[in-house]
Amino acid sequence: MANKDNIVLIGMPGAGKSTLGIVLAKIMNMNFVDADLLIQGQCDRTLQKIIDACGPAGFIEVENQILSDIQETNTIISTGGSAVYSDAAMQHLTNIGLVVYLEITLDELKERLSDLQGRGVVLKGGMSMSLDELYAEREPLYQHYAELTVDVNGLSLTDAARKVAAAIIDQRAENL
Structure with a gap:
């Protein structure tokens, strides 16, 4: 079995997985990997262009493959908000790290995210899908996969990290 010394961040787009992940890596003296940047790098396209070209289901397949191939150690791994659509990828990430859900309310999300279009957000219900619908669809998935949930509502980046x-x-102290 792989070493579970990574921290895997999951949560809604705008929850702070990438920005908080960088600060968290510094606080905890760990490396940092942004899965969205891995996907863009391997596909040589922005997330939105991949979604436009492959559709939501095709993007999820690409994301699943790249997430399932991550073999990091001592690393904060920031996933895309849609990572929870792939059970295989989430099982792999659970095997190599502690899955932490950065929880924010729908109201906080609406303040942080002015625009879903162009951000590379996978909308399984199509472009007409509202933020409310996206939140309702994904929130139970984040709860399902989370080994640790941290409420980051109303906190500055540093305080949240x-x-x-x-x-x-x-959590680690409890598990010793």
Whole structure:
């Protein structure tokens, strides 16, 4: 079995997985990998162009493959918000790390995200899908896969990263 020394961040687009992940990596003296950037790098296209070319289902297949191939150690792994659509990828990530759900309310999400279009957000229901519908669809999936849930509503980036780091340290101490 793989070493479970990674931290895998999941959550809605705009929850802070990438930005908080960088700060968290510094706080915890870990490496950082942004899965969205891995996908863009391997496909040589932006997320939105991949979604436009392959459709939501095709993008999820690409994301599943790339996430399932991650073999990092001592790394904060920021996933795309749609990572939870792939059970195989999530099983792999659970095997190599602690899955942490960065939880924010729908209201907070609406404040942070002015626009889903162009951001590379997978809308399984098509472009007409609302943020409310996306939240309702994904939130139970985040809850399902999360080994640790941290509420980051209303916190500055640094405060949120510190809260996540403290929760991870507490969780690891309980599991010793």
